[in-house]
Amino acid sequence: MGKRLNSKHKIDRRLGVNLWGRPKSPLNRREYGPGQHGQRRRKPSDFGTQLMAKQKLKGYYGNISEKAFRKYYEEAVRRRGDTSENLIAILETRLDAVVYRLKFVPTVFAARQVVNHGHVLVNGRRVTIPSFRVREGDVIEVKEKSRQMPLIIEAIQSPERDVASYFEVDHSGMKGTFLRLPKLEDVPYPVQMEPNLVVEFYSR
Structure with missing residues (x-):
């Protein structure tokens, strides 16, 4: 269990957010990434910002595999309406x-x-x-x-x-x-999620 707990905390530190809003997150004590280079934070590129938004959303739902996450995105595109809202609704039905x-x-x-x-x-x-x-x-x-x-x-x-x-x-x-089915504004994320950037990432 210790290893699993550490891996969850690593996700928090790598992304620079307390992803699940938990009081025991190490980010409450040190707001930098894991590893010896974790304190060096550069301003991300547009691609980096989009990638981070994807990693944040994937991580929040328990580190969904890339293959499964892309399938959810493709389903969201096929549905009527806003793709980013559709993606959130799909994830919330797991x-x-x-x-x-x-x-x-x-x-x-x-x-x-x-x-x-x-x-x-x-x-x-x-x-x-x-x-x-x-x-x-x-x-x-x-x-x-x-x-x-x-x-x-x-x-x-x-x-x-x-x-x-x-x-x-x-x-x-x-x-x-x-x-x-919820809309993005209904979902009680403890951090800001940006599914629109995830859509941009996949539609590049």
């Missing part, structure tokens, strides 16, 4: 992101693990794929046998985050409903 948003777990990495291990039901059926896409009206809940897990209980009781407005949640029953 089951691991939904479990994190419902405050059933403390981090998106924990959400991925909880889903992988079969602790989550969607519409009463067990789903073990973190990238599974949730639809409007779907009911997501913690399996009854898993409801005493300390990780889940502590996350629900934590005052660190609020549940996003596009969910209805009953924490006593450990159950939530995905109400609607």
Whole structure:
């Protein structure tokens, strides 16, 4: 677990932001990147700014693979409407992101693990794929046998985050409903996300 925690903190320091807004981020103590050259920060080029925006968004959702992330972008382009808004809506329908948003777990990495291990039901059926896409009206809940897990209980009781407005949640029953696709302004990112720059990056 220590290695995973360190790798998450490295993401924070590499990107220069407290990506998940967590109080234990090392960025709260030292605002520079990892490694011996971390303190040297040059003004990034346009390409560098776009790349950073992509890395930030990918990292926030648990370091999604480049292949998967590009697929999400291509789907966002095919949909009607604003591509950057579409991209955010797609990312927010991933089951691991939904479990994190419902405050059933403390981090998106924990959400991925909880889903992988079969602790989550969607519409009463067990789903073990973190990238599974949730639809409007779907009911997501913690399996009854898993409801005493300390990780889940502590996350629900934590005052660190609020549940996003596009969910209805009953924490006593450990159950939530995905109400609607969110817009960028609805998503409670602790740092500024710039999906428009991600779109620019891929459309170069």
